[in-house]
Amino acid sequence: MKTIVKMIVVLTAISLLSGGLLSSLDSYTAPRIAENRMKQLKAAIAEVLPKYDYYDEFKTKTSVIYVGKLNGVEEPVGLAFKTAGNGFQGKIVMMVGVKPDFSEVIKMRVLEQVETPGLGTKIVVDPSNKENPLWFPEQFEGLILNPAIEVIKNLKPEKDNQIQAIAGATISSQAIANILNEQIAEVKRAYEAR
Amino acid sequence: MDLTSLVVSMASMGGLGALFAIGLAIAHVKLHVEVDPRIDMVMGELPGANCGGCGLPGCSAFAEAIVAGNAAITGCPVNTQDGVDEIAGIMGVQAEVKEKELARVLCNGGNAETAPKAIYKGIKTCLAAHLTFGGDKLCKYGCLGYGDCVVSCPFDAIYIGDNGLPLVDEEKCTACGNCVTACPRNIIEVHPVSHNLFVFCKSEDEAKYTKLTCTRACNGCKACQKGAGVEKIEMVNNLPRINYEVYGVVDEVPTTKCRNNAIGLIESVKVPVTTAQENK
Amino acid sequence: MARKKNKLTYEFLKGIWDENPVLISLLGLCPALAVTNSATNGLAMSLATGFVLLCSSILISLIRKIIPSQVRIAGFIVIIATFVTIADRYLAAFFPAISKDLGPFVPLIVVNCLILGRQEAFSSKNNIGRSMLDSLGMTTGFLFVLVILGAIRELLGSGTVFGLEIMGDWFNPWMVMILPPGAFFTLGILIGIVNLINNKRA
Structure with missing residues (x-):
């Protein structure tokens, strides 16, 4: 009987202390962590929109749209939102900025990806291209959204809604186009119905 | 510090801890094994x-x-x-006294005494050699010298001597029997120290073969049996088998007529044997 | 390395070579393979693991006489998990980039057999002084391996070490080194070298 009591007391005591310690620790680290997240978010938004003074948040059922505005100007400078979907090896998360009329992309930035190093990772940066390592993301600047984004292999794109795929990483490239097409359309529907 | 979250954390962790401790306590009672x-x-x-x-x-x-x-x-x-x-x-019982035992190597056919059959290029273990056409020596009953007994000894009490025969360190040997099992030809036997007469050969070959295979082989001539008597030494497959119960402690060899000195007292074997005769 | 088994310094030194957790005892292989794609990540992971190992060793050594054997494992895991959470939150708050790079492997320190193994085998049976030395030694050994492994993989796989460009433009990086297969055979070669050296010595 003594053993049983001791067992229960000791394990409960350890657990209580653990819970207490972690809770106190959390009040110390949680603000910092939230701050870090906010910083990351703001940096991502700032990258994909032209200059803005502040942004409003517009929540849809599935995402949050960051509406960048200049002081005193009603018309937003652009809309930024996260898009995510399946790439070749895992999830790809992007922050994309579009014009308020959803006619073209302002800029795109990949936030998270786990594509094949050296191939799929070229969607972020391509070190093998010495002149312009950022050639892939740069294709999205000013990319027309109507008709939908198309991916061309091996040739230089002719139309303004086309981008060139990464040689050897066509699936990653196509995944980006698919994610953007689908989700930009969805966000457009939700925003314009507000 | 948020008091609510602190209380909730402690309560949930503490609750889990208590729950699992109770579970372990139940297991402790239900699954208990009585150990003497x-x-x-x-x-x-x-x-x-x-x-x-x-x-x-x-x-x-x-x-x-x-x-x-x-x-x-x-x-x-x-x-x-x-x-x-x-x-x-x-x-809570009476202690018995057990007589000390030692491992005895019952073969005198080392490198100097035996004739080779072939050059062996296989795995250098006695077992592998023994399984390969009966080993690389002409005598298919004798020691091959690759040291399976040495490897098997957990007490470092046996080693291969210069002549290619295993030698037992009588201080270290505990008669555990691992070398007995390891030898593929059953050349090593565990005997109490009171046994001092041995036939240092396992060859079941007759004289016309043993004269080719080894200069210390027993050729089955039965001279020892004639000297000691059939009740003390029995012949099985051309090899003498000593009946230690009947014989008792021996103070001299039963015969001087053993041509190759295959039978002998244990002290005499401790002297390293060098032969004058070369086998071709 | 010191061979005298019971001297206090040996408790520390054994973790570096004789009983190196990764190369001899083959513990903690999961982080050793997963996060050594760069030397910085290897360093960060080994420091995080070391923090957890040291703190939990001290605490477990303190309570070793009052914890009943039936709740030993559960108790150890709670203690280890607490310190891992502390390490994880600390990294996320103050070193977000590293936290992102190490990803799910910081929480996985809880089930790193290196830590539970040392607590079971050592800290629950020895006083605080020895347990601390043992933990510090094991951490140092773990750190050496992870940093060396990370440096090799980073050098050959990206041309850099700790982020500094070492190989010039002429070098075409061996992509396989920063992928899982590269981790496996580099670690295998390291273990082989250590075994070779030990066999030669024996």
């Missing part, structure tokens, strides 16, 4: 070499067998008399 404390005490008095000399897989198995009454206290050949006495005390 004497087993651990006997284990403490065993050498802990896990050599298998007792015939059981390891010292803990032997301790369990002793406590269960399934093994003799003197069953561990490695244990000292003090250890045996302690175990007897734990089990």
